[in-house]
Every structure is written in structure tokens, then in C-alpha cells.
Amino acid sequence: MSVVLPGRLRLTVLGCSNAVPHPDAPASGYLVEWAETAILLDVGQGVARRLERLMDPRTLAAVFVGHMHADHYLDLAGMRYLYPWAGRPPRRLPVHLPPGGRARLDALTVAISERPTFFDDAFEIAEYTSDDVLRVGPLTLRFQRSRHYVPAWGVSIEAPDGTRIVYTGDTGPNEEMVDFACDADLLLVEAALRSTADDDPERGHLTADEAVDLASRARARAALIVHYDPTRRADLEAMCDATGPWVRPAIAGLVRTVSPRPVVAGSGAPLVLEP
Numbered sequence: 475m476s477v478v479l480p481g482r483l484r485l486t487v488l489g490c491s492n493a494v495p496h497p498d499a500p501a502s503g504y505l506v507e508w509a510e511t512a513i514l515l516d517v518g519q520g521v522a523r524r525l526e527r528l529m530d531p532r533t534l535a536a537v538f539v540g541h542m543h544a545d546h547y548l549d550l551a552g553m554r555y556l557y558p559w560a561g562r563p564p565r566r567l568p569v570h571l572p573p574g575g576r577a578r579l580d581a582l583t584v585a586i587s588e589r590p591t592f593f594d595d596a597f598e599i600a601e602y603t604s605d606d607v608l609r610v611g612p613l614t615l616r617f618q619r620s621r622h623y624v625p626a627w628g629v630s631i632e633a634p635d636g637t638r639i640v641y642t643g644d645t646g647p648n649e650e651m652v653d654f655a656c657d658a659d660l661l662l663v664e665a666a667l668r669s670t671a672d673d674d675p676e677r678g679h680l681t682a683d684e685a686v687d688l689a690s691r692a693r694a695r696a697a698l699i700v701h702y703d704p705t706r707r708a709d710l711e712a713m714c715d716a717t718g719p720w721v722r723p724a725i726a727g728l729v730r731t732v733s734p735r736p737v738v739a740g741s742g743a744p745l746v747l748e749p
């Protein structure tokens with residue numbers, strides 16, 4: 475069981491890899507905690523097993539999926555098998571899917587040869603919209619449509635002390651995401667591409683340079699680069715070293731606690747730390 479300081483927002487990176495399997499690097503999965511409230515952002519391959527090292531996934535307050543690509547939701551199937559095959563548990567796990575996600579999950583039920591109520595018997599499934607403001611315990615969640623090959627959303631999680639973690643999800647360059655992430659205390663920004671030449675002309679991912687640019691223009695207090703091939707880590711470390719200590723490549727197992735910005739005595743204004 476993980477230990478969480480009361481009154482602090484905390485992130486644990488369960489996985490931040492791309493869709494290619496790696497022995498020590500699960501796909502997308504981020505645990506965000508405030509006191510006893512734990513929510514999971516994305517459930518890519520390998521994430522459920524990694525989460526079980528820390529907690530019983532059935533005690534999560536909620537799960538949020540940003541988009542319906544395998545590396546962001548396929549382990550929902552694995553998590554489902556933690557529940558009895560037949561009947562409904564006293565509490566079903568709230569699972570929030572993007573618009574259209576419900577139909578994808580129904581199709582997955584058929585694809586894995588399970589009965590129609592397979593997911594509903596364990597999960598309380600809902601679809602959010604871009605305009606929703608959802609409250610999970612003391613946390614407030616908002617959503618932003620990203621720029622991807624399929625409908626996809628980023629998410630902002632705000633704690634009672636005003637601190638905010640923002641996760642872009644999969645996205646190409648996107649000014650609305652810059653605005654959405656503005657002044658984030660901790661920004662998880664994807665950098666799936668080695669080069670823009672690897673992307674579709676419509677753009678659906680970022681290079682590391684573009685990720686840092688997005689985080690800089692959003693004035694993020696700290697940023698973690700996510701959704702990258704682990705074999706690129708040394709290159710990303712070097713790039714971050716040259717950029718500044720405020721941005722680092724994430725790695726599975728990394729834990730970050732988010733403290734409120736210090737307030738300058740007498741002014742009431744937050745002291746903006748040099749990024």
C-alpha cells in the first residue's frame with residue numbers, strides 16, 4: 475500500500491512508454507493521489523500489474539481514459555478479471571471513457587469472447603465530454619480535446635490547495651492544449667516522435683523539442699516527458715539537461731509530490747520559481 479502525505483497532490487508514473495512492449499516499461503498509466511483518493515489516468519498494457527504493486531486497483535476512486543488506443547486502455551480487460559466472473563461486487567469501479575469509448579469497450583467485450591455484461595458487472599462506465607467538470611472526492615477534473623488520429627482528450631486534475639497536474643495525452647502541436655496547461659504545477663507532455671518526418675501530415679504526436687516548447691509556452695512549473703520509446707531515454711536526458719531542471723523524462727516508478735507555490739510574504743502574490 476502506498477503512503478500519501480495528507481494535503482499534497484502526488485503523481486506516481488506506472489508506465490510512460492509507447493505502444494511497443496518493453497520488459498520494464500508499461501504503456502501509459504499515471505496514478506494521481508490526494509490523501510485517500512486515488513485516480514488512474516490511462517490503463518495501457520502492463521499498467522494493471524504495475525499498479526498492483528502499490529495498491530488494490532479495486533480501491534481506486536476512479537479511472538479515466540483519454541482515448542481508445544490500445545496503449546491507453548487495453549489493461550481495463552486485465553483489471554476486470556480482478557472481479558468475480560459472475561455477479562456484481564458491492565462497489566463497481568467508476569470508469570470514465572471519452573465520447574465513443576463505450577462502443578469501443580463493447581466491441582472489446584466481443585473480441586475477447588466475453589458476455590455482454592462483462593465490463594458493466596465490474597465497472598460503472600460513463601463517458602465524459604469536453605465541457606464536463608467532474609469531481610472525484612476532493613479532486614476536480616477538466617478535459618481538453620487534443621490533436622490525434624482518433625478523438626482524444628487531455629485532462630487537468632486540480633487539488634483543494636489549488637495545485638494542478640495536467641496530462642496532454644496523445645497530441646500533436648495544439649494551441650488549445652497550451653492554454654489548457656497554462657501554469658500547471660506539473661505537466662505530463664507526450665513526445666512520441668523522434669522526428670516530425672515520422673508523423674502523419676495531420677499531426678498526432680510531438681517531438682521532444684515540440685513537447686518542451688509546449689511546456690515552456692504553457693509556463694508549466696515542472697514538466698515530465700512521457701510516451702516515449704525507452705531506448706531514447708539517454709537522448710532525452712541530455713536534451714533536458716540542456717534545457718533546465720524543470721523538465722525531465724519520466725520513468726516508470728517515478729513519484730512526484732506537488733507543493734503549492736510559495737507565497738511572497740506581504741504581497742499575497744505567488745512567487746514564480748525560475749523553471
Ligand SMILES: [Zn+2]
Pocket residue numbers: 541543622644
Ligand atoms: Zn494514441
Ligand SMILES: [Zn+2]
Pocket residue numbers: 492493543545546644701
Ligand atoms: Zn499512445
